[in-house]
Amino acid sequence: MSLNIPHRYEDAMLKGLISPVLTPFNDDLTIATDLYTAMAKRLLSEGGCAGLAPFGTTGEALSVGIDERMAALDALIKAGVDPKVMIPGTGLTNLVDTAKLTRHAVDHGCLGAMILPAFYFKGVSDDGLFSYYSRLIEMVNHPDLRIYLYHIPQVSGVGLSIDLVRRLHSTFPDVVVGIKDSSGDWENTKALLDIKGLITYPGAELPVIEAVEAGAPGCISATANLNGQRIAEVIDLCHQGEWDKAREKHQLVRGIRLLFQDYAPIPAQKALLARALGEPRWNNLRPPLMAMPEDKVIALETALKNEFGFSI
């Protein structure tokens, strides 16, 4: 098994499971930095994760202010999380503040930045989005900048076409190095994996076996926050060429993922963490997201236990 990543990217690539990090809030809705740093360290030390993608959709990134996001990244690094295993989300709707967040991440030695397209205006052209990322690269103007595009059209409302991704990657091969594809559309992920030299992470563990077969280094999955070890094991088995064992282990991983998808995944995972850790602050979400009603949490917890023997 060899990955289709050219040598020059090996050091820009995290192989295995990458976890977006749920963002915990105190009761006054400020970021609970103590819980946040503990969570990040736990994901890396015992959660099966090779890397972290703080401030993605799962991390309620767009519900957090710019200064807060920079302070939270600082806190992770200060707490001992290696920036070289982090790809924080930095994409907003405008170039100036996106450049500011991105430069902050690069200046702090992060492996890369995961960047949404500008997502306020809908139905914009590929040329417009190409211009957006080109200008951003100019504005950040840093030799260490590595961009992972972030494709999640069902949430952001603005997708990245295969043509646009190819054009960005071929124009800026040393900068636009990868993409997280959270579309849930395997045909799209497959087409991205066909782009030579581009690092493609599917945004969930559902298609991770086919993805690694086609050259992906792993996946970036929200469920890694609670189920990281099992997902990581599947990815490891793939990388060792143990495909049958991987498929067998993947059954459970797949079932758990699908069950989570029946619930609102961010409130659901936070509620389960709150119960498992005895830490009620994990129940807090920032509006417009709302906490999950307790009967639903108990139903999910029971289903996870009865159907999959799963507890955290």
Next chain:
Amino acid sequence: MSLNIPHRYEDAMLKGLISPVLTPFNDDLTIATDLYTAMAKRLLSEGGCAGLAPFGTTGEALSVGIDERMAALDALIKAGVDPKVMIPGTGLTNLVDTAKLTRHAVDHGCLGAMILPAFYFKGVSDDGLFSYYSRLIEMVNHPDLRIYLYHIPQVSGVGLSIDLVRRLHSTFPDVVVGIKDSSGDWENTKALLDIKGLITYPGAELPVIEAVEAGAPGCISATANLNGQRIAEVIDLCHQGEWDKAREKHQLVRGIRLLFQDYAPIPAQKALLARALGEPRWNNLRPPLMAMPEDKVIALETALKNEFGFSI
């Protein structure tokens, strides 16, 4: 003709035409403050406008950084634009930065702030959005805060239901005083106009006669940037009870609006301004929006002239 606005809101209401303000950019894409302040003053002095709504969709607000937006508002006030006739847009995807922009507008004496719902997460609940605005009001914590909700679901991806608007207005009658309805759905605008005490502006001049008949003080329209005098005249005639004359004048106004809607209205209006004023900087847009190809601009200009005798 009497408006259905209770006395206590009279001073929070702008009667007539309100213009969102196109945001001009220098060639390096910084805000062209000289053109911006001149445009704002022209709209008020000879453009037929009773008020301004800087930094709405038309003003490419979400393509502009937070600090830039505050500096631009400062520049308008410094240039002599009365904050009491301004309702700047201040809505982002997160509470912290939205509160910061909103407080800045209120502190500077603006009549109100026009605030989008948090628009990153889609399909959020009314309860979640109610909580978002409630928390925002708490965070701004200013006796002069007046919020105009901003409903433009086809762009933002997140709408405000009639129930939610009613609930916000009845819970915070002195704060959530109005709404701009840019849905283009007259049934929705009508339902909003039925909410007692709420100031409802349709987001275009197309239904302005019916709207004023039903109690609207006027409208907020992107086309006011170029066609303000004619639109204002229609609104004035309505307020004078000259409905037949208003309907007659509205024919032309309507035709011009519909023609603009066949083009991308923001690039189209900027291009026409650039040609009319001999100021090429007006052609600049921030990515992901792109300038209009010259042949299209000429086609629009010709159609406006031939069909409506319109030039700016």
